[in-house]
Amino acid sequence: MSFLRFVSDAKLGGFTNMSPPQRVLAKILGGEALETAEETNLFFKHTGFDYPGPDYRPKKVCLICGRRGGKSRIVANKAVFECITGGHEKYLADGEAGTFLITAQDK
Numbered sequence: 001m002s003f004l005r006f007v008s009d010a011k012l013g014g015f016t017n018m019s020p021p022q023r024v025l026a027k028i029l030g031g032e033a034l035e036t037a038e039e040t041n042l043f044f045k046h047t048g049f050d051y052p053g054p055d056y057r058p059k060k061v062c063l064i065c066g067r068r069g070g071k072s073r074i075v076a077n078k079a080v081f082e083c084i085t086g087g088h089e090k091y092l093a094d095g096e097a098g099t100f101l102i103t104a105q106d107k
Contacts, residue, residue, distance in 0.1 A: 003030025006081050013077040021046060022070045029078050031057040
């Protein structure tokens with residue numbers, strides 16, 4: 001399952017009313033290809049870079065947007081998605097519980 005599908009599913013991520021820039025962010029975080037000119041234009045508009053192609057997966061993301069921009073919803077859903085589908089159990093010892101940390105400037 002793709003991250004965009006996960007986050008926008010009413011029963012999973014519950015973010016059913018994403019704006020086009022939020023959809024592009026979800027695609028980029030999920031390693032999905034941008035498919036339309038509108039999506040690649042949004043990528044350029046918000047990053048200042050040309051879209052590097054369908055294999056692009058950022059190692060770090062810095063989101064600078066106002067209140068109610070969807071930052072927390074997308075990042076929280078990405079954490080849950082990563083915990084469920086990330087394959088991180090191979091790094092844990094038998095019986096060890098994994099922890100996924102999300103930090104924010106004021107929370």
